[in-house]
Amino acid sequence: MLDIDHVNAYYSDSHVLHDVSLHVEKGQVTTLLGRNGAGKTTTLLTIMGYLAPRDGRVSYEGQDISGMAPHRISHLGIGFVPQERGVFPSLTVEENLTVAARPGRTHRWSLATIYELFPRLQERRNNLGFQLSGGEQQMVSIARALMLNPSLILLDEPSEGLAPLIVQEIVNIVALLKAEGLGILLIEQNLGVALELSDTHYILDKGAVCFTGTSDALRNNEKILGAHLSV
Ligand SMILES: Nc1ncnc2c1ncn2[C@@H]1O[C@H](COP(=O)(O)OP(=O)(O)OP(=O)(O)O)[C@@H](O)[C@H]1O
Numbered sequence: 001m002l003d004i005d006h007v008n009a010y011y012s013d014s015h016v017l018h019d020v021s022l023h024v025e026k027g028q029v030t031t032l033l034g035r036n037g038a039g040k041t042t043t044l045l046t047i048m049g050y051l052a053p054r055d056g057r058v059s060y061e062g063q064d065i066s067g068m069a070p071h072r073i074s075h076l077g078i079g080f081v082p083q084e085r086g087v088f089p090s091l092t093v094e095e096n097l098t099v100a101a102r103p104g105r106t107h108r109w110s111l112a113t114i115y116e117l118f119p120r121l122q123e124r125r126n127n128l129g130f131q132l133s134g135g136e137q138q139m140v141s142i143a144r145a146l147m148l149n150p151s152l153i154l155l156d157e158p159s160e161g162l163a164p165l166i167v168q169e170i171v172n173i174v175a176l177l178k179a180e181g182l183g184i185l186l187i188e189q190n191l192g193v194a195l196e197l198s199d200t201h202y203i204l205d206k207g208a209v210c211f212t213g214t215s216d217a218l219r220n221n222e223k224i225l226g227a228h229l230s231v
C-alpha cells in the first residue's frame with residue numbers, strides 16, 4: 001500500500017536520505033531499524049509531507065503523494081504517531097482525542113471503540129495531557145491517530161522510555177491493529193519488540209538502507225545485529 005521509491009531528502013544542504021526504497025503491505029508490520037541519527041524519523045517525515053523528497057517518489061495506494069501537504073496525506077488515510085508524542089498538555093485526554101477527529105460517516109474508530117481498546121484512557125478522560133504518564137501519553141498519541149480512521153499507521157518509537165509492562169500493552173495494540181488489516185510502519189529500537197511484531201525489517205545506516213529481510217533472516221545475521229542494533 002505504501003511505496004517509497006529511490007527517495008533522497010535533505011535538510012537544507014544536508015543530504016540525509018540516500019536513495020531509500022521501501023515497501024509496506026496491508027495487514028503487515030514493517031519495521032525500520034537503525035542507530036540514532038540513521039534517518040528513521042526523517043523517513044516518516046518525508047512520507048507525511050513534512051519534508052519533500054528532492055527526488056524519488058512516495059506513493060500510497062498507487063497515488064503519488066510526494067510533496068503533498070501533511071493534512072492531505074493524513075486525510076488520504078495515513079496516521080502518524082510522532083516520536084515526541086505531541087499530546088496537548090493543557091487539553092484533557094478526551095479533548096486530545098476529539099480535536100482532530102472527523103465526524104460524519106460511521107467508522108471503525110470512535111470515542112466509544114477507542115475507550116474499549118484503551119480502558120485506561122477512559123478512566124483518565126478528564127485528566128489534562130501534562131498529568132499523564134509516558135505510557136498514557138503514548139496511548140493518547142496512538143488513539144488520536146486512530147480517530148482519523150487510517151488504513152496505514154506510522155509509529156515512531158512507541159516503546160521508547162516505557163516500562164516493560166506498558167511496552168507489552170503497546171505491542172498488543174499494534175498486533176491487534178495488524179490483525180484488523182491495517183498496514184503498519186514501525187520504528188523500533190527494541191529488537192525483541194521488532195522481532196515479535198514484524199514481518200519485514202529494513203535497517204538504515206547513515207540514511208541508506210543496508211538490510212532488508214524477514215525476522216528469521218535478521219535473527220541469524222549476527223554481523224548486521226552487532227553493527228546496527230547494539231546487541
Ligand atoms: N531539522 C533538522 N535539520 C537538520 N538536520 C536534521 C534535522 N533533523 C534531523 N537532522 C539530522 O538528520 C539525521 C537523521 O535524523 P533522524 O531524526 O531522522 O534520525 P533517527 O534515525 O530518527 O534518530 P533517533 O533514533 O535518534 O530518533 C541526523 O544526522 C540528524 O542530526
Ligand SMILES: [Mg+2]
Nearest residue numbers: 040041042083
Ligand atoms: Mg527518530
